[in-house]
Amino acid sequence: MFSALFQPKFKLCTLCPDGMDMHSHLLWGVDDGARTQAESLELISLLKKRGFRGACCTPHVISRYPWNTATSLKVRFRELVNAVPDEDFELRLAAEYMLDDHFERQFTEEEPLSPDGTHILVELPQYRLPDAWMDMLLLIKDRGYVPVLAHPERYGKILTPEELAALAAQGILFQGNIGSLCGFYGQKCRELARKFQQENLYFWWGTDAHNAIMINKLRL
Numbered sequence: 001m002f003s004a005l006f007q008p009k010f011k012l013c014t015l016c017p018d019g020m021d022m023h024s025h026l027l028w029g030v031d032d033g034a035r036t037q038a039e040s041l042e043l044i045s046l047l048k049k050r051g052f053r054g055a056c057c058t059p060h061v062i063s064r065y066p067w068n069t070a071t072s073l074k075v076r077f078r079e080l081v082n083a084v085p086d087e088d089f090e091l092r093l094a095a096e097y098m099l100d101d102h103f104e105r106q107f108t109e110e111e112p113l114s115p116d117g118t119h120i121l122v123e124l125p126q127y128r129l130p131d132a133w134m135d136m137l138l139l140i141k142d143r144g145y146v147p148v149l150a151h152p153e154r155y156g157k158i159l160t161p162e163e164l165a166a167l168a169a170q171g172i173l174f175q176g177n178i179g180s181l182c183g184f185y186g187q188k189c190r191e192l193a194r195k196f197q198q199e200n201l202y203f204w205w206g207t208d209a210h211n212a213i214m215i216n217k218l219r220l
Protein backbone atom coordinates (compact mmCIF):
# COMPACT_ATOMS: atom_id res chain seq x y z
CA MET A 1 0.00 0.00 0.00
CA PHE A 2 2.70 2.44 1.07
CA SER A 3 4.92 1.78 -1.95
CA ALA A 4 1.91 1.97 -4.27
CA LEU A 5 1.55 5.63 -3.32
CA PHE A 6 4.90 6.34 -4.89
CA GLN A 7 4.38 4.53 -8.13
CA PRO A 8 4.44 6.86 -11.16
CA LYS A 9 0.95 7.70 -12.36
CA PHE A 10 1.67 6.67 -15.95
CA LYS A 11 4.18 4.25 -17.30
CA LEU A 12 6.78 6.21 -19.21
CA CYS A 13 7.14 3.43 -21.73
CA THR A 14 3.69 4.17 -23.14
CA LEU A 15 5.33 6.87 -25.27
CA CYS A 16 7.41 4.18 -26.95
CA PRO A 17 5.20 1.88 -29.02
CA ASP A 18 7.40 -1.18 -28.53
CA GLY A 19 8.53 -0.29 -25.01
CA MET A 20 12.10 0.46 -26.07
CA ASP A 21 14.00 3.38 -24.61
CA MET A 22 15.77 4.50 -27.77
CA HIS A 23 18.29 6.88 -26.22
CA SER A 24 20.27 6.00 -23.10
CA HIS A 25 23.75 6.15 -21.67
CA LEU A 26 23.65 2.77 -19.95
CA LEU A 27 27.07 1.56 -21.07
CA TRP A 28 29.48 2.15 -18.25
CA GLY A 29 32.82 3.90 -18.39
CA VAL A 30 32.62 5.25 -21.94
CA ASP A 31 31.07 8.72 -21.60
CA ASP A 32 29.23 10.87 -19.06
CA GLY A 33 26.67 8.12 -18.45
CA ALA A 34 26.93 5.12 -16.13
CA ARG A 35 30.33 4.96 -14.41
CA THR A 36 30.42 1.33 -13.29
CA GLN A 37 28.91 -1.98 -14.29
CA ALA A 38 26.81 -1.90 -11.10
CA GLU A 39 25.44 1.48 -12.12
CA SER A 40 24.54 0.14 -15.57
CA LEU A 41 22.60 -2.70 -13.96
CA GLU A 42 20.85 -0.29 -11.59
CA LEU A 43 19.71 1.85 -14.53
CA ILE A 44 18.37 -1.20 -16.34
CA SER A 45 16.50 -2.26 -13.20
CA LEU A 46 14.94 1.22 -12.92
CA LEU A 47 13.88 1.18 -16.58
CA LYS A 48 12.27 -2.23 -16.11
CA LYS A 49 10.32 -0.90 -13.11
CA ARG A 50 9.02 1.88 -15.34
CA GLY A 51 7.73 -0.74 -17.76
CA PHE A 52 10.37 -0.57 -20.46
CA ARG A 53 10.85 -3.78 -22.40
CA GLY A 54 14.35 -2.85 -23.46
CA ALA A 55 16.77 -0.07 -24.22
CA CYS A 56 19.10 1.02 -26.92
CA CYS A 57 22.52 1.99 -25.60
CA THR A 58 23.55 5.19 -27.36
CA PRO A 59 26.95 6.26 -26.01
CA HIS A 60 28.37 9.56 -27.20
CA VAL A 61 30.64 9.37 -30.23
CA ILE A 62 32.17 12.81 -30.06
CA SER A 63 35.65 14.34 -30.20
CA ARG A 64 35.56 14.70 -26.38
CA TYR A 65 35.58 10.88 -26.08
CA PRO A 66 37.95 9.86 -28.91
CA TRP A 67 38.24 6.31 -27.55
CA ASN A 68 34.63 5.54 -28.49
CA THR A 69 34.64 3.69 -31.80
CA ALA A 70 32.20 1.15 -33.18
CA THR A 71 34.71 -1.59 -32.36
CA SER A 72 35.44 -0.51 -28.78
CA LEU A 73 31.78 0.09 -27.97
CA LYS A 74 30.82 -3.36 -29.26
CA VAL A 75 33.27 -4.87 -26.75
CA ARG A 76 31.75 -2.97 -23.80
CA PHE A 77 28.23 -3.73 -25.04
CA ARG A 78 29.00 -7.45 -25.08
CA GLU A 79 30.24 -7.17 -21.48
CA LEU A 80 26.98 -5.49 -20.51
CA VAL A 81 24.83 -8.11 -22.22
CA ASN A 82 26.76 -10.84 -20.42
CA ALA A 83 26.28 -9.04 -17.09
CA VAL A 84 22.51 -8.64 -17.36
CA PRO A 85 21.06 -11.47 -15.28
CA ASP A 86 17.86 -12.12 -17.21
CA GLU A 87 17.00 -12.09 -20.86
CA ASP A 88 13.62 -10.38 -20.65
CA PHE A 89 15.15 -6.96 -21.17
CA GLU A 90 16.26 -6.36 -24.75
CA LEU A 91 19.50 -4.47 -25.22
CA ARG A 92 20.59 -2.96 -28.51
CA LEU A 93 23.68 -0.99 -29.39
CA ALA A 94 23.74 2.23 -31.39
CA ALA A 95 25.47 5.54 -30.72
CA GLU A 96 24.72 9.22 -30.37
CA TYR A 97 26.89 10.72 -33.07
CA MET A 98 27.78 14.36 -32.58
CA LEU A 99 27.96 16.22 -35.90
CA ASP A 100 31.43 17.60 -35.16
CA ASP A 101 34.89 17.50 -36.80
CA HIS A 102 35.25 13.93 -35.58
CA PHE A 103 32.07 12.69 -37.25
CA GLU A 104 33.06 11.98 -40.86
CA ARG A 105 35.99 9.77 -39.91
CA GLN A 106 33.98 7.91 -37.26
CA PHE A 107 31.09 7.42 -39.64
CA THR A 108 33.09 6.22 -42.63
CA GLU A 109 36.05 4.28 -41.21
CA GLU A 110 33.87 1.60 -39.67
CA GLU A 111 30.33 0.42 -40.18
CA PRO A 112 28.37 2.91 -38.06
CA LEU A 113 26.37 1.83 -35.05
CA SER A 114 22.66 1.68 -35.77
CA PRO A 115 19.93 -0.03 -33.71
CA ASP A 116 18.31 -1.52 -36.81
CA GLY A 117 20.80 -1.17 -39.67
CA THR A 118 18.86 1.78 -41.06
CA HIS A 119 18.72 4.69 -38.62
CA ILE A 120 21.57 6.75 -37.20
CA LEU A 121 21.07 8.87 -34.07
CA VAL A 122 22.83 12.23 -34.34
CA GLU A 123 23.04 15.27 -32.11
CA LEU A 124 24.01 18.91 -32.42
CA PRO A 125 25.77 21.13 -29.88
CA GLN A 126 23.41 23.21 -27.71
CA TYR A 127 24.95 26.61 -28.40
CA ARG A 128 26.35 26.78 -31.93
CA LEU A 129 25.76 25.06 -35.22
CA PRO A 130 28.80 23.28 -36.67
CA ASP A 131 29.87 24.63 -40.08
CA ALA A 132 29.20 21.52 -42.15
CA TRP A 133 26.33 19.96 -40.23
CA MET A 134 24.02 19.81 -43.24
CA ASP A 135 26.76 18.14 -45.29
CA MET A 136 27.08 15.52 -42.56
CA LEU A 137 23.35 14.81 -42.68
CA LEU A 138 23.65 14.42 -46.45
CA LEU A 139 26.59 12.06 -46.00
CA ILE A 140 24.41 9.86 -43.78
CA LYS A 141 21.68 9.79 -46.40
CA ASP A 142 24.17 9.18 -49.23
CA ARG A 143 25.38 6.08 -47.42
CA GLY A 144 21.82 4.75 -47.27
CA TYR A 145 20.97 5.59 -43.67
CA VAL A 146 18.22 7.76 -42.23
CA PRO A 147 19.35 10.42 -39.73
CA VAL A 148 17.39 10.66 -36.49
CA LEU A 149 18.02 13.95 -34.73
CA ALA A 150 18.28 13.51 -30.95
CA HIS A 151 16.12 15.81 -28.81
CA PRO A 152 15.43 18.55 -31.39
CA GLU A 153 13.26 20.29 -28.80
CA ARG A 154 16.48 21.20 -26.95
CA TYR A 155 18.00 23.16 -29.83
CA GLY A 156 16.10 26.40 -29.23
CA LYS A 157 19.34 28.38 -29.05
CA ILE A 158 20.62 27.31 -32.46
CA LEU A 159 17.54 26.63 -34.60
CA THR A 160 14.04 28.09 -34.73
CA PRO A 161 11.00 25.78 -34.53
CA GLU A 162 10.42 26.56 -38.21
CA GLU A 163 13.97 25.52 -39.15
CA LEU A 164 13.51 22.30 -37.19
CA ALA A 165 10.20 21.61 -38.91
CA ALA A 166 11.96 22.18 -42.25
CA LEU A 167 14.45 19.47 -41.33
CA ALA A 168 11.58 17.08 -40.66
CA ALA A 169 10.14 17.97 -44.07
CA GLN A 170 13.51 16.98 -45.59
CA GLY A 171 13.30 13.50 -44.13
CA ILE A 172 15.26 14.00 -40.91
CA LEU A 173 13.46 12.01 -38.21
CA PHE A 174 13.16 13.21 -34.61
CA GLN A 175 13.86 11.47 -31.30
CA GLY A 176 12.22 13.16 -28.32
CA ASN A 177 13.50 13.13 -24.76
CA ILE A 178 10.79 12.05 -22.33
CA GLY A 179 12.36 14.45 -19.82
CA SER A 180 11.57 17.35 -22.13
CA LEU A 181 7.86 16.68 -21.60
CA CYS A 182 8.51 16.68 -17.84
CA GLY A 183 10.12 20.11 -17.92
CA PHE A 184 13.71 18.92 -17.28
CA TYR A 185 15.11 21.45 -19.69
CA GLY A 186 12.78 24.39 -19.09
CA GLN A 187 9.35 25.56 -20.15
CA LYS A 188 10.29 26.53 -23.73
CA CYS A 189 11.71 23.10 -24.37
CA ARG A 190 8.61 21.45 -22.88
CA GLU A 191 6.32 23.49 -25.09
CA LEU A 192 8.32 22.69 -28.22
CA ALA A 193 8.29 18.98 -27.32
CA ARG A 194 4.51 19.10 -26.90
CA LYS A 195 4.16 20.89 -30.24
CA PHE A 196 6.30 18.33 -32.08
CA GLN A 197 4.44 15.53 -30.31
CA GLN A 198 1.07 16.92 -31.40
CA GLU A 199 2.39 17.18 -34.95
CA ASN A 200 3.49 13.52 -34.79
CA LEU A 201 7.08 14.45 -35.61
CA TYR A 202 8.70 12.07 -33.13
CA PHE A 203 9.85 8.79 -34.57
CA TRP A 204 11.56 7.62 -31.36
CA TRP A 205 11.37 8.50 -27.69
CA GLY A 206 14.07 7.96 -25.09
CA THR A 207 15.05 8.80 -21.55
CA ASP A 208 18.57 10.01 -22.50
CA ALA A 209 19.28 8.63 -19.03
CA HIS A 210 22.83 9.21 -17.80
CA ASN A 211 22.18 8.23 -14.18
CA ALA A 212 19.52 6.98 -11.75
CA ILE A 213 18.47 10.50 -10.78
CA MET A 214 17.40 11.21 -14.34
CA ILE A 215 15.15 8.14 -14.43
CA ASN A 216 13.74 8.66 -10.94
CA LYS A 217 12.76 12.23 -11.74
CA LEU A 218 10.75 11.32 -14.83
CA ARG A 219 7.06 11.99 -14.30
CA LEU A 220 4.50 12.48 -17.02
Ligand SMILES: [Fe+2]
Binds near residue numbers: 025096208
Ligand atom coordinates in the same frame (compact mmCIF):
# COMPACT_ATOMS: atom_id res chain seq x y z
FE1 LIG B 1 22.30 11.47 -25.06
